[in-house]
Amino acid sequence: MKDRRFGIAAVSLAALIGAAITIGNTAGLRLNFTDSAPHGLWFVRATGESAIKRGELVEVCPPELPLVRLMADRGYLSPGDCAGSGVTPLLKPVSAVPGDTIRLQQGQPVTVNGVALPNTVAMPAVPA
Known part of the structure; x- marks a missing residue:
């Protein structure tokens, strides 16, 4: 009898966690454990391109x-729900906006308005 109650409790807890994750994701909440942005819980909202700074x-x-x-x-990228690519959406900081000059050169960091961006030299194992 105890095994049955434990099983029901475990399944109920798993369903509750799954529902919370689904509802949170739909509401715009994202958990980030990647190094592309600070780790933690983020709120994502839609905005027009002109509002991005x-x-x-x-x-x-x-x-x-x-x-x-x-x-x-x-x-390097986790499976997810991005249409087409099938990977998880990424949180990234905006480094350039309309009017900025961006320079890409093989073996060099990306520059925006002449300033090198950190961690932007291509990885030798990635052919791009």
């Missing part, structure tokens, strides 16, 4: 590209 965090879905598939296959 440098330094703000945005949620983005990587496009369906061979490079994104390679990164997912290697475990």
